[in-house]
Amino acid sequence: MEESRLPPGQYVPRGRPVIHYGRVPAFKPDTWDFRVFGATASGEERHFTWAEFEQLPRTTRVADFHCVTKFSLMANEWCGVTPDTIMRAAPPAPGVRHVMIWAEYGYSANLRMADFAAQDTLFALELDEKPLSPDRGFPVRAVVPHLYAWKSVKWVRGIEYLLEDRRGFWEERGYHNLADPWREQRYSYQEEPGEGPA
Ligand SMILES: Nc1nc2c(c(=O)[nH]1)N[C@H]1C(S)=C(S)[C@@H](COP(=O)(O)O)O[C@H]1N2
Numbered sequence: 001m002e003e004s005r006l007p008p009g010q011y012v013p014r015g016r017p018v019i020h021y022g023r024v025p026a027f028k029p030d031t032w033d034f035r036v037f038g039a040t041a042s043g044e045e046r047h048f049t050w051a052e053f054e055q056l057p058r059t060t061r062v063a064d065f066h067c068v069t070k071f072s073l074m075a076n077e078w079c080g081v082t083p084d085t086i087m088r089a090a091p092p093a094p095g096v097r098h099v100m101i102w103a104e105y106g107y108s109a110n111l112r113m114a115d116f117a118a119q120d121t122l123f124a125l126e127l128d129e130k131p132l133s134p135d136r137g138f139p140v141r142a143v144v145p146h147l148y149a150w151k152s153v154k155w156v157r158g159i160e161y162l163l164e165d166r167r168g169f170w171e172e173r174g175y176h177n178l179a180d181p182w183r184e185q186r187y188s189y190q191e192e193p194g195e196g197p198a
């Protein structure tokens with residue numbers, strides 16, 4: 001593996017750690033939905049049922065994955081729905097610059113629109129050609145490989161378009177608002193003016 005692929009302070013562990021806060025939620029296909037809400041262009045919420053979400057076109061991307069606790073998982077093959085597909089189906093209002101990704105149990109992570117809409121961001125349904133396992137986020141997880149992995153929200157249930165930035169679950173608990181591993185943006189005390197919510 002090329003040294004240059006590993007951000008500063010990261011290592012490649014043996015095996016593939018799974019980590020999250022709390023329990024693995026049960027998937028109930030009849031009541032599962034993916035909500036797009038907040039500052040939508042129409043002013044209305046948009047819901048996808050599981051049957052609808054499952055039918056959306058999928059794209060494959062290979063990417064590394066960097067946890068702030070310093071392990072990295074290299075060359076994961078994710079397959080899923082691009083943010084672009086979601087934004088076409090339910091466009092944001094013109095002033096939207098940030099997105100909150102919401103999961104089961106109220107876990108969340110905020111992203112700048114540029115990070116949300118980035119080429120490598122996906123709502124993944126598959127890892128390495130198999131459906132996600134329950135502990136990796138089945139049925140759908142966000143993958144934002146260019147940011148620390150707490151932004152790669154497992155068990156996603158929706159997105160909220162934000163007119164003003166707001167901190168998500170770990171960002172409220174001392175982690176960096178932006179989370180760029182190449183700049184080691186680990187903790188909120190490292191934030192420069194303008195990098196966090198006003
Ligand atoms: N819903 C939810 N998503 C989450 C978390 C969590 O606690 N809840 N933990 C995050 C953290 S800190 C990491 S490192 C990755 C771990 O993903 P993995 O279990 O597939 O390795 O999931 C992220 N997504």
Ligand SMILES: [Mo]
Pocket residue numbers: 019067068069149150
């Ligand atoms: Mo993490």
